[in-house]
Amino acid sequence: xxxxxxxxxxxxxxxxxxxxxxxxxxxxxxxxxxxxxxxxxxxxxxxxxxxxxxxxxxxxxxxxxxxxxxxxxxxxxxxxxxxxxxxxxxxxxxxxxxxxxxxxxxxxxxxxxxxxxxx
Amino acid sequence: xxxxxxxxxxxxxxxxxxxxxxxxxxxxxxxxxxxxxxxxxxxxxxxxxxxxxxxxxxxxxxxxxxxxxxxxxxxxxxxxxxxxxxxxxxxxxxxxxxxxxxxxxxxxxxxxxxxxxxx
Amino acid sequence: xxxxxxxxxxxxxxxxxxxxxxxxxxxxxxxxxxxxxxxxxxxxxxxxxxxxxxxxxxxxxxxxxxxxxxxxxxxxxxxxxxxxxxxxxxxxxxxxxxxxxxxxxxxxxxxxxxxxxxxxxxxxxxxxxxxxxxxxxxxx
Amino acid sequence: xxxxxxxxxxxxxxxxxxxxxxxxxxxxxxxxxxxxxxxxxxxxxxxxxxxxxxxxxxxxxxxxxxxxxxxxxxxxxxxxxxxxxxxxxxxxxxxxxxxxxxxxxxxxxxxxxxxxxxxxxxxxxxxxxxxxxxxxxxxx
Amino acid sequence: xxxxxxxxxxxxxxxxxxxxxxxxxxxxxxxxxxxxxxxxxxxxxxxxxxxxxxxxxxxxxxxxxxxxxxxxxxxxxxxxxxxxxxxxxxxxxxxxxxxx
Amino acid sequence: xxxxxxxxxxxxxxxxxxxxxxxxxxxxxxxxxxxxxxxxxxxxxxxxxxxxxxxxxxxxxxxxxxxxxxxxxxxxxxxxxxxxxxxxxxxxxxxxxxxx
Numbered sequence: 001x002x003x004x005x006x007x008x009x010x011x012x013x014x015x016x017x018x019x020x021x022x023x024x025x026x027x028x029x030x031x032x033x034x035x036x037x038x039x040x041x042x043x044x045x046x047x048x049x050x051x052x053x054x055x056x057x058x059x060x061x062x063x064x065x066x067x068x069x070x071x072x073x074x075x076x077x078x079x080x081x082x083x084x085x086x087x088x089x090x091x092x093x094x095x096x097x098x099x100x101x102x103x104x105x106x107x108x109x110x111x112x113x114x115x116x117x118x119x
Numbered sequence: 120x121x122x123x124x125x126x127x128x129x130x131x132x133x134x135x136x137x138x139x140x141x142x143x144x145x146x147x148x149x150x151x152x153x154x155x156x157x158x159x160x161x162x163x164x165x166x167x168x169x170x171x172x173x174x175x176x177x178x179x180x181x182x183x184x185x186x187x188x189x190x191x192x193x194x195x196x197x198x199x200x201x202x203x204x205x206x207x208x209x210x211x212x213x214x215x216x217x218x219x220x221x222x223x224x225x226x227x228x229x230x231x232x233x234x235x236x237x238x
Numbered sequence: 239x240x241x242x243x244x245x246x247x248x249x250x251x252x253x254x255x256x257x258x259x260x261x262x263x264x265x266x267x268x269x270x271x272x273x274x275x276x277x278x279x280x281x282x283x284x285x286x287x288x289x290x291x292x293x294x295x296x297x298x299x300x301x302x303x304x305x306x307x308x309x310x311x312x313x314x315x316x317x318x319x320x321x322x323x324x325x326x327x328x329x330x331x332x333x334x335x336x337x338x339x340x341x342x343x344x345x346x347x348x349x350x351x352x353x354x355x356x357x358x359x360x361x362x363x364x365x366x367x368x369x370x371x372x373x374x375x376x377x378x
Numbered sequence: 379x380x381x382x383x384x385x386x387x388x389x390x391x392x393x394x395x396x397x398x399x400x401x402x403x404x405x406x407x408x409x410x411x412x413x414x415x416x417x418x419x420x421x422x423x424x425x426x427x428x429x430x431x432x433x434x435x436x437x438x439x440x441x442x443x444x445x446x447x448x449x450x451x452x453x454x455x456x457x458x459x460x461x462x463x464x465x466x467x468x469x470x471x472x473x474x475x476x477x478x479x480x481x482x483x484x485x486x487x488x489x490x491x492x493x494x495x496x497x498x499x500x501x502x503x504x505x506x507x508x509x510x511x512x513x514x515x516x517x518x
Numbered sequence: 519x520x521x522x523x524x525x526x527x528x529x530x531x532x533x534x535x536x537x538x539x540x541x542x543x544x545x546x547x548x549x550x551x552x553x554x555x556x557x558x559x560x561x562x563x564x565x566x567x568x569x570x571x572x573x574x575x576x577x578x579x580x581x582x583x584x585x586x587x588x589x590x591x592x593x594x595x596x597x598x599x600x601x602x603x604x605x606x607x608x609x610x611x612x613x614x615x616x617x618x
Numbered sequence: 619x620x621x622x623x624x625x626x627x628x629x630x631x632x633x634x635x636x637x638x639x640x641x642x643x644x645x646x647x648x649x650x651x652x653x654x655x656x657x658x659x660x661x662x663x664x665x666x667x668x669x670x671x672x673x674x675x676x677x678x679x680x681x682x683x684x685x686x687x688x689x690x691x692x693x694x695x696x697x698x699x700x701x702x703x704x705x706x707x708x709x710x711x712x713x714x715x716x717x718x
Contacts, residue, residue, distance in 0.1 A: 001709055003705075003708070006376065008378060008718070010161065010164075010204070011203075011204070012161075012203050012204060012405045013160060013161045013404060013405050013406075014403070014404055014405075015402055015403050015404070015445075015447070015624070015650045015651075016624075016650075018445060018446060018447060019445075019624070019649060019650060021446075022445070022446065022680070022701045023701055023704055023705060023708075025701070026700075026701035026702050026704065026705045027705045027708075029702075030702065030705055030706075032705065032709075035242040035244070036242050036244075040269065040273075041132060041265070041266065041269055042129065042131075042132045042161070045129075045164065045204065045205070048204065048205035049205065050205030050206070050207050050209060050210060051202075051203060051204060051205035052202045052203070052205070052207075053202075053203050054199075054203070054448070056448055057203075057447070057448040058446050058447060058448070061205070068240060072240040073240060074240050074241055074242035080173075080272065081269065083170075083171045083172075084130075084131050084170060084171070084172050084173070084176075085129070085130070085131060085164065085167065085170060086164070086167035086168065086169030086170035086171070086180070086210070087169070088169050088171075090169060090210075091169060091205070091209075091210055097241065100276070101272060101273055101276040102276050102279060102280070104273065104276075104376075105253075105273070105276055105277045105279075105280050105282065106244045106246055106280070107244065108251065108253060108282075108373070108374035108376070109244065109246040109249045109251055109280060109282065110244030110245065110246050110249065111244075113708055113709075113712075113713065113714055114373075114374040114375075114376070114713075114714065115708060115714045115716075116375065116376060116378075116714065116716040116718075117624075117716065118378050118716065118718045119378070119404075119624075119718055120609050122605075122608070125516065127518065127618070131265045132264060132265050132266075133263070133264055133265075134262060134263050134264070134305075134307070134524070134550045134551075135524075135550075137305060137306060137307060138305075138524070138549060138550060140306075141305070141306065141580070141601045142601055142604055142605065142608075144601070145600075145601035145602050145604065145605045146605045146608075148602075149602065149605055149606075151605065151609075154382040154384070155382050155384075159409065159413075160405070160406065160409055173308070175308055176307070176308040177306050177307060177308070187380060191380040192380065193380050193381055193382035199412065200409065216381065219416070220412060220413055220416040221416050221419060221420070223413065223416075223516075224393075224413070224416055224417045224419075224420050224422065225384045225386055225420070226384065227391065227393060227422075227513070227514035227516070228384065228386040228389045228391055228420060228422065229384030229385065229386050229389065230384075232608055232609070232612075232613065232614055233513075233514040233515075233516070233613075233614065234608060234614045234616075235515065235516060235518075235614065235616040235618075236524075236616065237518050237616065237618045238264075238518070238524075238618055254715075256715075258635065258718070259529070259551075260526050260529070260551040260554060260585065261584070261585060262550070262551075262581070262584050262585060263524065263525075263526070263550045263551030264551075289635060289639060290528060290529065290631060290635055291526045291528055291529055291551065291554065294554070294585050294586070297585060297586030297587070298586055299586040299588075300584060300585065300586045301583040301584060301586070302583075302584045303583075304579070304580030304583060304584070304600070305580045305581060305584045307584070309584075311586075339639070341638065345528070345560060345561040345562075346528075346554075346557075346560045346561070347557070347558070347559035347560045352586075362638045362639055365639055366638075366639050366640055366641045367641065369619070369639060369640070369715065370619050370640070370641045370644060372713060373713055374713060375713060375714065375715040375716070378716075378718035394615075396615075398535065398617075398618070399629070399651075400626050400629070400651040400654060400685065401684070401685060402650070402651075402681070402684045402685060403624065403625075403626070403650045403651030404651075429535060429539060430531060430535055430628060430629065431626045431628055431629055431651065431654065434654070434685050434686070437685060437686030437687070438686055439686040439688075440684060440685065440686045441683040441684060441686070442683075442684045443683075444679070444680030444683060444684070444700070445680045445681060445684045447684070449684075451686075479539070481538065485628070485660060485661040485662075486628075486654075486657075486660045486661070487657070487658070487659035487660045492686075502538045502539055505539055506538075506539050506540055506541045507541065509519070509539060509540070509615065510519050510540070510541045510544060512613060513613055514613060515613060515614065515615040515616070518616075518618035528631060529630055529631055530629060530630055530631075531628060531629055531630075
């Protein structure tokens with residue numbers, strides 16, 4: 001089954017990105033496809049390559065990037081939400097790309113399920 | 120009277136930074152001092168110099184920076200909260216500086232009022 | 239980065255855009271409406287639902303001059319136009335409904351006349367069926 | 379940038395650190411406790427208050443292995459040590475109180491025995507007086 | 519002490535907790551989405567109608583207007599202030615307590 | 619439809635709205651701070667005690683444990699699942715509706 005993922009909040013302040021990550025990982029390990037994760041609203045902050053958590057904490061920016069590399073997940077940051085919040089090519093982490101909101105609608109159209117995580 | 124300001128949330132998603140800005144501006148115009156604004160939690164995202172809002176919307180990063188320049192307000196971004204969230208010297212907007220959480224406690228100690236804005 | 243291409247040719251789904259937050263205290267209202275507009279380019283069906291404090295998003299007379307924030311409510315005019323186009327043009331197979339939950343509206347002392355656009359006011363039990371029949375739910 | 383120097387020599391204030399959010403759903407718990415620890419360096423008085431879902435922050439037995447997030451509750455051990463030092467050492471003029479609102483605790487079916495550290499359980503009316511007498515309120 | 523509440527009473531428990539953990543007589547200012555609590559004729563109006571009996575209650579006018587609400591919809595006894603008035607309240611009432 | 623609620627019933631109205639705007643028989647999964655609703659013996663327990671009578675209700679175990687709560691504190695009739703179980707529920711129950 002194809003799952004599309006929508007993430008509305010950044011890392012650290014809300015648990016949304018953590019839950020989405022564990023869901024995505026579990027879905028992939030069960031053999032499902034997760035062709036696209038879309039980052040909207042403050043979710044764009046998950047793609048900030050300067051993020052540097054404490055050594056004893058998880059690093060969501062890296063976790064998402066690694067998952068994308070290993071499992072071919074398309075990590076899309078909304079261009080409009082990213083512009084407002086200062087997530088652009090200059091500070092975009094590995095594994096993410098910037099594109100339009102149409103990519104969210106397409107994920108909804110093309111996946112069997114669109115899962116949303118937010119606050 | 121001396122007002123210290125604590126901002127817990129970033130621009131756009133929550134109104135906290137907007138309200139804090141209007142409060143600070145009004146206080147300064149009434150002749151009060153606002154020696155320091157401290158950005159903690161997601162509040163550090165107010166200092167992201169890449170932020171580029173739509174032309175017909177306000178630009179909080181710039182508004183804070185301009186206020187600091189005109190009125191000598193000390194804009195302090197928490198180093199630990201900023202590290203986690205990827206706000207560092209590389210992307211720090213004009214008018215802001217990065218320092219420790221002690222600067223928040225000092226603002227509480229040294230101001231007549233500590234005003235908090237968040238979610 | 240693994241750019242993915244969906245084959246969405248001929249796909250027709252029903253999106254529910256859920257708006258439950260008060261305007262301006264958070265930005266969700268503005269950014270959900272941007273998604274609604276984009277979905278029009280893909281000719282998808284949409285339930286644009288307002289419940290809880292989301293009903294205040296529709297209130298006529300938003301005046302944000304003194305808070306210095308962008309007033310997003312003109313977007314409703316565009317949404318209404320898109321909906322009228324779709325309703326009138328037989329070549330466009332896109333059914334848009336703008337729905338207010340009756341219970342949320344009444345709890346806030348509001349009536350249909352308070353809103354900036356024409357809406358369907360639907361009671362919770364019936365609205366639950368409408369939401370349940372949709373394919374994707376976006377918003378908050 | 380206008381670096382400001384406060385003259386805090388000899389200043390002694392009472393900070394109330396308000397903890398009202400459940401742990402892990404948001405990060406506020408962890409980051410408020412960091413502020414509490416920093417305030418010790420300035421020897422300020424502190425009411426570390428837990429109300430509403432904040433009382434779950436104190437619950438013993440947080441096990442975050444399966445959600446992959448940092449377990450912040452060991453910080454309470456450091457806070458308890460700082461408090462004990464301050465209580466026992468006459469040279470340290472720093473009064474720390476760890477307070478749980480009785481009504482919030484009871485509404486959640488919790489008792490003092492559920493908590494990781496020793497707390498004062500105080501009813502809302504009396505807690506209102508304590509909060510009202512403080513100089514700075516931080517937290518959420 | 520000046521208490522501020524920035525959340526709608528329909529959405530969150532912030533106003534309830536503010537009323538429970540603040541002293542009678544201390545001032546409350548409703549801001550941001552909190553202004554919804556100051557409006558007459560809603561299922562949540564009784565909270566502020568009760569509060570005005572034993573304490574000064576204020577609401578931030580710019581936030582009322584932004585949401586398409588008007589001053590004549592504000593509960594009797596609640597005073598409307600602007601950002602200048604917010605600063606004055608903060609000066610007059612002592613420490614600030616934001617119930618988030 | 620699979621409904622998820624990630625907010626505490628003490629703090630927000632998300633669970634109330636989910637119960638009001640979802641069909642009887644459709645599944646609810648409590649995650650993140652929403653797991654608090656699944657705990658026995660609280661002032662909010664009655665909501666989920668009522669819900670289990672007419673629909674399947676699940677709670678995410680990892681979030682229960684994180685908050686120092688245990689499976690034996692979970693209301694009778696609520697099934698505990700892990701992230702794998704979450705994926706299975708999403709597969710079985712159709713569209714996802716997150717009540718934020």
